[in-house]
């Protein structure tokens with residue numbers, strides 16, 4: 115068992131079985147850029163009940179990764195691969211359950227699936243259980259509760275996790291009453307912060323900006339940091355639990371959440387003053403509001419604090435906030451359809467270290483909508499009531515409008 119104040123050390127994965135010829139052929143096709151053929155080989159493997167092929171294809175279909183985007187088929191494959199003993203599939207299913215993708219299953223079912231993944235030897239599931247077992251209030255001084263079970267008894271460890279505590283809003287203090295800027299000094303445990311950083315580090319790419327006048331997404335000198343966006347397949351149970359904790363703080367359902375994003379700033383990188391709301395007065399945004407709603411809230415979680423500077427600055431509110439590790443804040447961007455220009459804000463550059471944040475945008479309506487079932491007939495879909503439009507929930511690119519775009523009101 116890992117020291118509880120260090121990142122959990124997972125067990126080595128079970129000795130890998132050599133991939134089936136279908137999976138191998140799929141890999142060769144992908145390497146040659148023939149992704150449709152790769153999907154065909156995975157589908158052939160899935161028809162033979164090859165768990166690895168089912169899992170790989172299920173993940174691709176869930177988000178349309180070099181494949182058609184058929185979340186319901188993807189979810190069905192994942193559920194079946196998990197039922198057949200797949201370790202990774204059980205970890206993916208934990209996420210699907212936790213986000214409410216399947217009627218009759220929720221976060222508790224998600225935890226059970228994560229435990230199954232850990233028992234089957236999936237390292238990321240084991241590491242998440244260790245983080246969860248330490249509890250949401252584990253603090254930097256080491257006063258948190260002990261993991262409830264010694265050794266690697268993943269079921270005992272998992273069953274003792276207090277999911278209600280993880281989802282309850284922690285104590286809050288307001289930085290501003292109007293517009294509301296609320297701080298939760300103990301939103302995330304240090305272990306959870308480390309988990310976010312470790313998972314984001316290898317996935318960073320330049321953070322982009324949506325330029326509403328030219329209707330282009332581009333890199334701009336106003337936003338020089340990097341970002342990692344976690345779609346439905348990239349995310350994991352712990353990320354979803356953090357979102358559920360935000361959801362409890364806000365009283366807004368998870369269905370209204372965009373993809374969670376981790377922001378990273380090296381020294382010299384920043385995002386200059388901007389708004390997060392979707393401005394109805396800008397050309398292409400009216401359509402976006404009609405389709406996906408406005409961004410009413412931004413929730414930030416400060417993942418580290420070992421640097422100088424790096425504040426979240428609200429110049430019109432006279433707030434310059436250097437959050438401490440594990441702190442969460444949210445601010446209300448738009449109130450009943452009225453964009454609040456007082457929420458103009460910036461992410462200042464860090465000095466003497468790198469800076470990490472979780473950034474979560476929340477909409478005023480559900481991004482998760484039930485659609486008719488679609489199928490490409492690969493697998494019987496055993497998950498009833500799966501939401502078809504799952505991908506919209508987790509694939510929004512988390513763009514910000516360009517700094518300096520005037521808000522006409």
Ligand SMILES: O=C(O)CCC(=O)C(=O)O
Pocket residue numbers: 377385390412414424425426427459460461462471473514
């Ligand atoms: O990094 C920060 O402090 C601010 C991030 C930000 O401006 C945003 O996510 O909209």
